[in-house]
Structure formats: structure tokens, C-alpha cells
Amino acid sequence: MADLTSYIIRRTILAVPVVILATFIVFLMLYLTPGDPIRAIMPPHASQADLQALREKYGFDQPFLIQYEKFLVRLFHGDLGKSVARGTLNTDVSFLLVEKLPRTLQLMAIGLTISYSIGIPLGVFSALRQNSWKDRGVMVFTLVAYAMPSFWLGILLMSLFSVYLGVLPSEGTVGGFSSIILPALTLGLGNAALTTRMMRSSMLEVMRQDYITQLRSRGLPEREVVLKHALKNAILPVVTVIGLDIGWFVAGAVVVETVFSWPGIGMLITDSIADYDFATVQGCILVLAFFVVFGNLFADILYAIVDPRVRLG
């Protein structure tokens, strides 16, 4: 158990620089944004003295690192500044984030469920029929689904289910649960392609092992060999790479939420970019980056718990 604890500590320390990089990039965003924020809020004919006074008041006259330090201190207090967008003027960014985050998490959770419930059975199916036309068909599907940009897939699903069949709502959250189906499906399908490929190669690997041959030679029905013995071992590496999936889901969520007007963090980013509301953009990027970093951390620790060999690395 000691080696697990030490692994968790080592792995957590590794995440610290990435978190710092995230805050730095986000800080740099506001620092480098073209245009002077003070000029933007003051009337165009304001005097130099007035501008200077305001600069001093907000600390814009101070050196770069001092400003960064102040930014970090405010961040620790949960203060991400205030929104300047017309609809949400003067709302705390952190408030907006807390409001929108559950929507994004909901979308990702259902997307992830869809992705695994398609990818795992399909990968097993494909592996058991290696090199048959069915296997090749599945591989072509994964190639196309992987290449498909998520916004184009979203538009296709929207045309099919909302425009032509008219069975599912195309945007917003008015339809309750039925509203989340299309965005979650869009998010899940692309990742299902990756899961299928992973599951297929993992299954092929396991089926070649000696203990499978041994079970077969003892006369165990093939069904039992696959479902009871092979699957358990093959599924492990697939589920533990959930960390890699998180990066995909974060990028996908931004695009998919925009396509379907799903009011989560992703849509908040695109709206805020359009409104030049950079404090909010900053906050969103930071939340999503933290989400990826901690997701990876969590997945790695999970992996170390199920597979003791990892802890030594």
C-alpha cells in the first residue's frame, strides 16, 4: 500500500506545474489582448491624467509579475473578475461558471456513457471476427467517425432527427431530457470510434494469451471464455484511459454546445468571445483546463489502483 500512496503523491506533484501553466496562459490572455482595457471603459475624450489614475487604481501600471501575483491571489479567493457582456453585465464570472458547469458535466457524463456502450460491444464484436467483412465494416465506421468533425456530425444529426423526422429538439434545454440526446450523441459517437479501436486491439491481445487457450482446451464454451474470462482483462486498459477521453470531451463540448445552444461552459466561451468578454473567457478556459488536469490525475491514480505495475514507473 505504501507504494500506492507514494505514487499518488508523486503524480499529484506532477500536476502542479500544469495547473500553474494554465493560470499563466489564462493571465497572459488578458495581458496580451489587443486594446487597452482602461481605454475601453473610459469615454474616448478622457484626459491622460484620468486614464493614468484609473490605470493605477486597477494596477495596470505595475510590472508584469506583480500583476500576475495579484491575479493568482484573487484566483485563490475565487474572484475571477466581472463579466462585461451586455446580458450579464457586472455578474461575477465565478457565479456564471458555477451556474453553467453542471450542464457541461451532465453532457459529458451522458456522452461518455454513450461512447462506452457503443465502443465496448462493437470492439469485442470486431475482435472476435478479426479480418472478416464485419470486422472491416466496423473499422471503416471507426475511421469515418474519427475523422468526422463534431460540429458537422452535430449538424447532420440535427438535420435528421430535428428537421426531417422532427422527433428531437434541436437546441436549448426546453425539451428536458430529450434535449440532451442529440448533443450527447454527437459528443459520444466520435469517442466511440476511439473506444472501439482500443477495445478491439485489447481484446485481440487477450485472446492470444495462454490462459485463454487453456480454458478452451478444458472444453469451456466459447461464450463463457469470452464473457467471463477474456472481457474482464481486456476492458481494463480501455476504461482506464478515460483520462485521454477527457481531453477529447472538453474540446468536443465547446463545439457541440455551440451547435445545439446547450447552455454550458462551452457555449459560454463562444458567446463571451463574440462579446469581447475576456474575463469570462479566461474563467471558462481555466475551469476546462483544470478539469482536464484533474481528470488525467484521477485516471492515472485509478489505473495505479487496478494495475499495481504502474506504481513503480
Next chain:
Amino acid sequence: MSARKSLNDILISWRTSGGIKQTIVDIVSRSKRNSMVVVGLTIIIIIVALALLAPVLPMASPTPTQLNPEDKLMSVSWRHFFGTDELGRDVFSRVLWGARVSLLVATLSILFSLMIGVVLGLTAGFFGGVVDYIITGTIDLFWTFPSFLLALALAATLGPSLENVILAISISYWAGFARLMRGQALTTRERQYVEASRALGAGNLRIMFTHVLPNCMAPLIVWASVGVADAITIESSLTFLGVGTQPPTPSWGYMLNRGMPYLEEAPWITTFPGVILLLTILGFNLLGDGMRDVLDPRMKGLRR
């Protein structure tokens, strides 16, 4: 006929010559037998050819100065192969001009990523020590940070333009190349021929570029091809979100965005750019996957 025959003769003489020429002939003949490479390359060649020929092909301008209201939302016809959009512009012409933008952005940003990655990766792997420690740390930081998010943040900060999209993708994508190069450099520098070369008086730079780099060519080609596909995805997504290339430059992501309100009335506005976008990405992915099997069968299954 005679031209073809002499080409054949050249090929035969190459095949038996040994050295680099034989390697090229070998790779070409193995590629021809790999269906992924053939299909992928065919798609890419057709799309690149159409993109290059866009200015000379007899078709409507993608950004006409004079817009006719009666031309708008016209369906697929002989005059407009892909129909017209909500402003009456020819979708076929805009798709081809959009290909130029996408391919330009993708190849340039992957080229820049490749240069950053090769230089940093080689330096880190070859020199080791403190240099390696610092560079590897930087590589790992950028590798962990989700590249689409970084590109989005950069593009939003720098302001939407073609150059900034290239910059954003280059900065967020180089870490993969650097990791690859570092790993290769680490193993190659221990080889005996490197030692022999050093004994003959070769300097660091010479060893890096004549021994280490050629050894990494195979995985680099594979990664670059897949990288172009990823870059096209990122570029079109950024443009779709409104932080990429700006109108009037015709671009696939922008066309798909603007076509969304007309899904029922005029589905061709989104369908054609979408299909070509998918085919282009698919082409580069197929080429990359196929080349991996051709160049080094041991790498099979390395990518997820």
C-alpha cells in the same frame, strides 16, 4: 510508350542499386499494395488538385462583388453544381476556395510545429542533462494541456485572422513531434555508428542532422500526415466558433456555421462543405495510418 519504358528501366536500375534509391523504390512498391495509402493519397491528390486549380477553373467567383437576390438559395443544378448560399454565392466555388485556406493553414501550422518539435526534441535528446530536463518539462506541460483549448485561447486572444490561427495551432501542437524526436535522439546517440562518426571528427550538428534526423523520418512522416488532419479539424472548428479565418475569405467552418439556419430550406449549403471536409480529414488520416504500416510494421497499433 517509350517514355514509360525508360521510366521502368530507371526504376529497375534503382531497385538493384542499393542505398537510398532502393529504399525509395521499396517504400513506393509497398505503399502501392497498402489500400489505406492508395485511397488516402487519391483523396488528397484530387482535393489538392482542385484547390490549386480553383483560380483557373471556369466558375463563379467565391466572393462576387455584385450579388443578385434572385440567385440566393438555388438548388443543385448544372450552373451551380453545389447550389448557391443565402447570399447567392456559388457553393462549389466557395468549397474549392475554402480547400485552399484549410490546406494552407494546416500544412503551414504542421510545418511550424514540426520545426519547433524537431529542434527542441533533438536538442533535448542529444545533449541530455539540464538542457534535457528543462525542455522535457516544457514538452510535458504542452503535451498535457489540451491542444484545442490552448488553440482556442490563443486564437481568441490574438484576434481572429488567418495568421493567428496558424500561430495558435503551431504553438499548441508541437509537443507531440518534440516527444517523438527526443525519444529517437536518445536511442540513436548510443549507437556505434554515431560513435564511429564522432571518432572521425564529426561535430554535434553534423551528427544530429546526418545520423539522428534521418532515423526519425519514418515516424515523423506518419505523425505529420495525421497532424495535418488534426490541424484541419482544429482550423475548421475554430472558424466554426468564429475565432478562425474571417469573411470574406471562404472557409469550410464558416460555411457550415452560416448554413445552419437553412438546414431544411437549403441543405446543400452545409452538406457539400461538410462532405469535402470529412473526406480531406479522412484522406490524411488514412495516409498516416497506412504509411505507418508501410514504413515500420513494428509501429502497428501505436496510435489509438
